[in-house]
Amino acid sequence: MDLTYTPEEEEFRVRLRGWLAEALPALPPKPSPADWPARRAYDLGWQRRLYDAGYAGLHWPVDAGGQGATPTQHLIYLEETEKAGAPYVGANFVGLLHAGPTIAAEGSAGQRARWLPPVLRGEEVWCQGFSEPDAGSDLAALRTRARRDGDHYVVSGSKIWTSHAEVADWCELLVRTDPDAPRHRGITWLAMPMDAPGVTVRPLRTLAGSTEFAEVFLDEVRVPLTHRVGAENDGWRVTMVTLSFERGTAFVGEVVACRRVLAEVAREARKNGRYDDPGLRRRLGRLNARFRALWRLTQWNVGEAQRTGGVPGVGASVFKLSYSRARQELYDTAAEVLGPEALDLGREWTRDRLSALSYTIAAGTSQIQRNIVAERILGLPRGR
Numbered sequence: 001m002d003l004t005y006t007p008e009e010e011e012f013r014v015r016l017r018g019w020l021a022e023a024l025p026a027l028p029p030k031p032s033p034a035d036w037p038a039r040r041a042y043d044l045g046w047q048r049r050l051y052d053a054g055y056a057g058l059h060w061p062v063d064a065g066g067q068g069a070t071p072t073q074h075l076i077y078l079e080e081t082e083k084a085g086a087p088y089v090g091a092n093f094v095g096l097l098h099a100g101p102t103i104a105a106e107g108s109a110g111q112r113a114r115w116l117p118p119v120l121r122g123e124e125v126w127c128q129g130f131s132e133p134d135a136g137s138d139l140a141a142l143r144t145r146a147r148r149d150g151d152h153y154v155v156s157g158s159k160i161w162t163s164h165a166e167v168a169d170w171c172e173l174l175v176r177t178d179p180d181a182p183r184h185r186g187i188t189w190l191a192m193p194m195d196a197p198g199v200t201v202r203p204l205r206t207l208a209g210s211t212e213f214a215e216v217f218l219d220e221v222r223v224p225l226t227h228r229v230g231a232e233n234d235g236w237r238v239t240m241v242t243l244s245f246e247r248g249t250a251f252v253g254e255v256v257a258c259r260r261v262l263a264e265v266a267r268e269a270r271k272n273g274r275y276d277d278p279g280l281r282r283r284l285g286r287l288n289a290r291f292r293a294l295w296r297l298t299q300w301n302v303g304e305a306q307r308t309g310g311v312p313g314v315g316a317s318v319f320k321l322s323y324s325r326a327r328q329e330l331y332d333t334a335a336e337v338l339g340p341e342a343l344d345l346g347r348e349w350t351r352d353r354l355s356a357l358s359y360t361i362a363a364g365t366s367q368i369q370r371n372i373v374a375e376r377i378l379g380l381p382r383g384r
Helices: 007-026 036-053 071-083 090-106 109-121 235-248 252-272 278-307 315-343 348-360 366-377
Strands: 126-129 145-149 152-159 170-176 187-193 199-204 213-224
Touching: 007 036, 007 071, 036 090, 036 109, 071 252, 071 278, 090 109, 090 126, 090 170, 090 187, 090 235, 126 213, 145 170, 152 170, 152 187, 170 235, 187 213, 187 235, 252 278, 252 315, 252 348, 278 315, 315 348
Parallel strands: 126 170
Antiparallel strands: 145 152, 152 213, 170 187, 199 213
């Protein structure tokens, strides 16, 4: 892994910094965290600015509408946008980081032409319909059914923890199309329009008071066969592609954000005197080392994805397992530095600390990640 930068890459960095310096002051004020329609409009507006400037889908393949940038350019982009305080993907994250890359890797030419440009232009939002009330970590136990009726699937069931469902246009949806097949072999990946008759969305309020998740109930929802990505009953394989993006490259920008927060925590500790505690200094030092190591692992994962056709490998599970724990430790340390102020939900670090609790569950629980590492990397026998 070459960690040096070429003159062309440094030129890219300078050009990006210049554009950010002009674009960010022109942004409107951020909307209230509780106003999801306004947050959708804000996030889509930023995405459109990126598209017009040639930075949308920077690392996506050119034939998928992206810029075909190198992995190093992608990492430079993430570093510079985070350092500049640019908006993150927000409500666009499923489309840009999960569904879009999956369709780019697995979709037909027509599907790529239909769904990818609106994501890149900031015109459509996607949500993820994978987990179910009785099939969270055991995703293969999903029970939402889809039966064929002419040129449509008719879908009935329910999903839970559906990210941004209340403002989404499309849902990457997993359904069971062959109830008699073995669990992993009767699943199909569909793109479902969220305004279809029979779709009911009920927002869920999180510990921090936000509503970015929802329950989704499906009552005889008709989805055209042309909205199937991959072959019927091959959805588990397509899903592994989606999850590899979710675990391997979707968190890349957040590593940069955590390194920034760590520096802010250290500054706050120096200001309020808690930095005098040698135990706290050791924790800050260990966290700094962990996030530096995670950034190097990120570079390796992104480079590996490029070498293997754009899909991250099982190393993504190593990253996700380590990152989710490091993030929780970071915000636990931030709470120690804040002292009693850590109870104030008005503080961003307090809200992020509550959010961090979900990272050992989201994108596959830590227990699932350990099984993947044990079986697919270390070659250990499957548990019974």
